[in-house]
Each structure stands twice: as C-alpha cells, then as structure tokens.
Amino acid sequence: MITVFGSANMDLVAYVPRAPHLGETVSGTEFRTVPGGKGANQAIAAARAGAEVSFLGAVGSDAFGPALRAALDDAGVNTEGLRTVDGPSGIAHIVVEEGGGNSIIVVPGANGTVTGPSERDLELIAGSDALLLQLELPMDAVVAAAVASPAPVILTPAPVAELPDELLAAMTLLVCNEHEAAAITGLGAPDRALEALLERVPELVVTLGSKGALYGSRDGSRLWAPAVPAKAVDTTAAGDTFVGALAVARAEGHGAEYFLRFASTAAALSVQRPGASTSMPYRRDIDRALEDQPLANP
Numbered sequence: 001m002i003t004v005f006g007s008a009n010m011d012l013v014a015y016v017p018r019a020p021h022l023g024e025t026v027s028g029t030e031f032r033t034v035p036g037g038k039g040a041n042q043a044i045a046a047a048r049a050g051a052e053v054s055f056l057g058a059v060g061s062d063a064f065g066p067a068l069r070a071a072l073d074d075a076g077v078n079t080e081g082l083r084t085v086d087g088p089s090g091i092a093h094i095v096v097e098e099g100g101g102n103s104i105i106v107v108p109g110a111n112g113t114v115t116g117p118s119e120r121d122l123e124l125i126a127g128s129d130a131l132l133l134q135l136e137l138p139m140d141a142v143v144a145a146a147v148a149s150p151a152p153v154i155l156t157p158a159p160v161a162e163l164p165d166e167l168l169a170a171m172t173l174l175v176c177n178e179h180e181a182a183a184i185t186g187l188g189a190p191d192r193a194l195e196a197l198l199e200r201v202p203e204l205v206v207t208l209g210s211k212g213a214l215y216g217s218r219d220g221s222r223l224w225a226p227a228v229p230a231k232a233v234d235t236t237a238a239g240d241t242f243v244g245a246l247a248v249a250r251a252e253g254h255g256a257e258y259f260l261r262f263a264s265t266a267a268a269l270s271v272q273r274p275g276a277s278t279s280m281p282y283r284r285d286i287d288r289a290l291e292d293q294p295l296a297n298p
C-alpha cells in the first residue's frame, strides 16, 4: 500500500489570447475547473498504476471540497484520512496564453491548515510500503510526517524550497526535476547535482523531461533511464505520473532498473493525452507498453 500525505487543489484554468496587465481586463476563450494538486495527482497516478492508495490531507468546506474528494474516490483512492476543514479549499489559478505560456497563483486554503500526521494517520503510514510527500503542505507538517514515518519516504521537492537537514535525514528517495536539483544544489549540470545530493540522501532520481532520468544511490549504483519516445501533446503532471508509478513498482519489490522503466513508460503515456490526472495511464496500458521495450541498462 502507498500513502500520500499531500495537497489537493482545484485548478481554475482560464485560456486567454494574452495574460492581462495589472488593472486590465481581457476576455478569455475558455475556462475549466480541474482537480489537481501534486499530492492528489500522485495519489491518482499510483492508484491507476495498480496500487492500493490512501490520501491524507485536507479540503475546504466550499464547493470544491466535495469535488476534490470525489476525484480521489473515483480513482479508487482511500479518502478516510482526508479531512474537511472550515474555509476554502486550495486552488491554483492558472492563466494559459495562446502558445501555451502560463502564469499560476496557488492559494493553499485547506492545505495550509494541515499540521503533522495524527495517530490514525501514523497507523496508516506504518502499514504502507511507501509514504509520498511533496512541498505543497506547510514545511513543518511535511517534516513531521517524514520524521515519524516507519515506511520508506519518497519526496518530490516542489515547489522548490530549502530542505531542512531533518527532512533530508528522514529521506529514502528524492525525486526532483533538473530545475529543482539545480536550485537545491546550486549546480546546473544534473550529473553533478546528483552526486552532490547523494551526500545528503540515500537514493535519488533527477528527471530531465523528454531526455529521460538519472538515478543514483549511495551504494554506488548509477543508471540512466532514457525517456520512452512519445508524441507529447500536454506534459502537465508528467512528473507526478512518473513519481506515482515509480513508487508502485518499487513497493512491489522491483529494482531500480525496472522501476525507472515502469515510471518512464507511465509518464510517456501521460504526455500523449491532454490534462493532468485525466491523462494518467492505467496498469494494463503501462504493462502493454512495457512488453515491447528492451532494458535500458542490460
């Protein structure tokens, strides 16, 4: 079982010819509300990739709360540990310009009220094969969950922030993209950032978008997982799909070469479809796509 302790946001997406300046009003062409948040996205990715998944976090008492809960329930995620708190749910206000450029405002809402895990949450985490964390909850809550977790901890450090030593010490595996790796280490070259981060965490993946991913562990293993060729139409949540799928294959006991290939395949399938959680592949699709691929590091 996988437990995600993280954020749920309603994404409010407006499509415009160009984003307004301060004080200006522009007419948009389309508007969508889409359940999101890195925590919820990773939970849905892991559930679709074949795991039993529980989600711990909070939604608000507004209309978005039940909608966010329903999106997780529909994906088969256990939401017994998802609290409803008085006040607004977390939202991401996204303006997408023609040509695809975007600007985003995130208001944490209920996510910002989450403190460390409760006794019941900890019981659930103790029975899990992995605890997935991101940084869209208050840092104190994330640190408390990581430190208290008897299960292996997998962290996505997004949005990127300074990582307290306590958090790094509780880490099993860090999965970051190349921008996060550079921001945390101050090193632009992903392979150098990987070596620097391995002095602080036991296992690490640095994802490089359509180029693939680098993996390293303190026992000296280094792997390169090329991206699976895909005709990308929308790369939103490729990273969350990658992490959710990786956690599932790892929890099933597979080694790094397999879990990287499984995650890369799931992410490549997701970029071929529009949307975030809507684009995440199911286990049968991942298994089918894996059948024809040679091992990356035979």
Ligand code: ATP
Residues within 6 Å of the ligand: 177, 178, 206, 207, 208, 209, 210, 211, 212, 213, 226, 227, 228, 229, 230, 232, 235, 236, 237, 238, 239, 240, 242, 263, 264, 265, 267, 268, 271
């Ligand atoms: P996002 O923030 O969009 O969720 P990210 O920046 O966290 O993504 P990326 O490094 O962009 O993460 O992508 C994660 C993984 O997804 C990559 O390592 C790769 O395996 C896969 N991937 C991303 N883009 C593509 C693509 N265009 N084609 C095939 N695979 C891709």
